[in-house]
Amino acid sequence: MKKFLITGLLGLILTISLNAQNQKKPNVLFIFADDQTFESIGSLNNNEIKTPNLDRLKDMGATFTHTFNQGSWCPAVCVASRCMLNTGKFVWRAAQYSKNAQPRGDKNLPENMPKYTVGMKTPKGYWPEFMKAEGYDTYFAGKWHVERKANEIFDVTGTVRGGMPNQTRERYDRKFIEGESDTWSPYDKSKNGFWKGGKHWSEVLGDEALGFLETAKNDNDPFFMYVAFNAPHDPRQSPKKYVDMYPVENISIPENFLPEYPYCEEAGSGHKLRDEKLAPYPRTEYSIQVNRQEYYAIITHMDDQIGRILNALEASGKAKNTYVIFTADHGLALGDHGFVGKQNMYDRSIRVPMFVAGPGIEGGKVIDEKVYLQDAMATSLDIAGSKAIDEVDFKSLLPLSQGKTKKGYDAIYGAYVGNQRMIRTDRYKMIIYPLANMVRLYDIKNDPDEINDLAGNMKYKKVMDKLFKQFKELQKEVEDPLDVTEYYVNFFSRN
Structure with a gap:
């Protein structure tokens, strides 16, 4: 009897020990929107828009209020953003992994803009490959827009979409x-776009996520x-x-609205840029209201699909x-400074929402430190315990989320092709054209809408030199x- 009890006790101890050793790593659910500015979350800073499920996600974990994209080497900002995200490399380093990094359709680059070294390097791995190496089953569906084929590096793929739904001349x-x-x-299904195939693409994505x-x-x-x-790309x-949730007459206009930005052509974001053709010149307040009406509507529709995914995660x-x-992947101007697209260095175009929820993260926590959206990759590698995080330029957000550090990036860098450069600190933003x-x-700090240009005031020369x-x-x-x-020097000699 004693021998049986000892044997049973040893077996129980062994079972507990094995269970501890086999304790499963946390899962990671990454949800990615396209063209969604930081000012598009109802409970954060926009009472006009309804996002109950993103509000719910905010309440579940940490909200990063100052999350940025570093910029782009081509007009399709999403290409650079997603290349950075999936290789873990800063913008011009990521360009060396992309054959599409050479500027397209931009003949008026600065004379001293060297040709990029493009497509000359092969990443040691892409994000899902690093996760797979840590024992994760990997799944992808939706907009990919990365040169490596998704079905080659994910275990399971749903419908893989291109850069954007088809456009119409109308x-x-x-x-x-x-x-x-x-x-x-926007609800005429005969125009295809998001309706191509019969069911709205956001709903298809929701269905496939639920299936996985x-x-x-x-x-x-x-x-x-x-x-x-x-979504919410055009x-x-x-x-x-x-x-119908958003009567056009109730849509507000940005405080920094302009009929046309004075340096839009030199900035590479002028009349011929595809994104900027989505509203006529000069911009009218009504054209911006309609664009924003449709923007809010597709975000709320996407929010409902996110709610379905979160509900299915709970049920699982x-x-x-x-x-x-x-x-x-980046924000969107929609009237900010006269821009409609994202090819500029103003906050609505480079700043995005960011939530991280999960074990050890206090719900409803708000973090104002400056971070990059591409930190999402490093965060997941940290969660997985991957040594590949040492190969990544970006930082894990877990220490900030869990209160183990209070420090983000000292300053945010920004660039668009050879036409724009930017630095943003807690207090100042400087843009160079x-x-x-x-x-x-x-x-x-005192002018969050970026309305009052101080560069011509010599009182700020020392501030600018430091920046x-x-x-x-x-x-x-x-x-x-x-x-x-x-x-930079020429600007001051001229002034």
């Missing part, structure tokens, strides 16, 4: 004249889900009931052991090929 030809009937409707979670609930391996919405289409029994990360020999300075020195250090870190010193 969408670009809209006149936006108040009181006149419109020539294009239904399978994963009986699997003992941890999972890494990468769910990438094309053409911003959604069912009529969502558009895996929620308590899952980290959920939400962000977007080489082709215009123009520098702009904003006191972000420029810091900017040059960031250029080295990200391997920026453009020396903007002469443009």
Whole structure:
């Protein structure tokens, strides 16, 4: 009897020991939006928009209020953003992994802009490959827009979408004249776009994510889900009931609205840029209201799909052991400074929402430190315990989320092709336009809408010199090929 009890006790101890050793790593659910600015979360800073499920995610974990994209080497900002995200490399270093990094359709680059070293390096691995090496089952569906094929590096793929839904001439030809009937409707399914195939792409993505979670609930391996919405990218289409939630007359106009930005052509964001053709020149307040109406509608529609995914995660029994990360590839101007697209250095275009929820993270926590959206990759590698995090330029957000550190990045670097350069600190933002020999300075703390340009005031020369020195250090870190010193100096000699 005693021998039996001892044997049983040893067996119990062994079982407990084995269970401890086999304790599963946390799952990671990454949800990615396209073109979603930081000012598009209802409970944060926009009472006009309804985002109950993103509000719910905010309450579940940590909110990063100052999350940025570093910029782009081409007009398709999402290409650079996603290359950075999936290789873990800073913008100009990531360009060396992309064959599409050479500027396209931009003949007016600065004379001293060297040719990039493009497509000359092969990454040691892409994000899902690093996760797979740590024993994760990897899943992807939605907008990929990375040169390596998704089905080659994920275990399971749903529908893989291209850069954006198809556009129609009618969408670009809209006149936006108040009181006149419109020539294009966001809920007209005959125009295809998000409706191509019969069901809205956001709903298809939601369905497929639910299908994977239904399978994963009986699997003992941890999972890494990468769910990438094309929403709210244009053409911003959604069912009529969502558009009706936002009467156009109730849509507010940005405080920094302009009919046209004075340096838009030199900035590479002028009349011929595809994104900027989505509203006529000069911009009218009504054209911005309609664009924002459709933007809010497709975000609320996407929010409903995110709610379905979060509900399915709860139903799977895996929620308590899952980290959920939400962000977007970049923001969108929609009237900010006269821009409609994202190819500029103002906050609505470079700043995005960011939530991290999961074990050890206090719900409702708000973090104002400056971070990059591409920190999402490093965060997941940290969660997985991957040594590959040492190969990544970006930082894990876990220490900030869990209160183990209070420090983000000292300053944010920004760039767009050879036409724009930017540095942003807690207090100031400085933008350099080489082709215009123009520098702009904003006191972000006291002027968050970036309205009052202080660069021409010599009172701020020392501030700008300090910022420029810091900017040059960031250029080295990200391997920026453009020396903007002469443009910075020329600005002051001219003024």
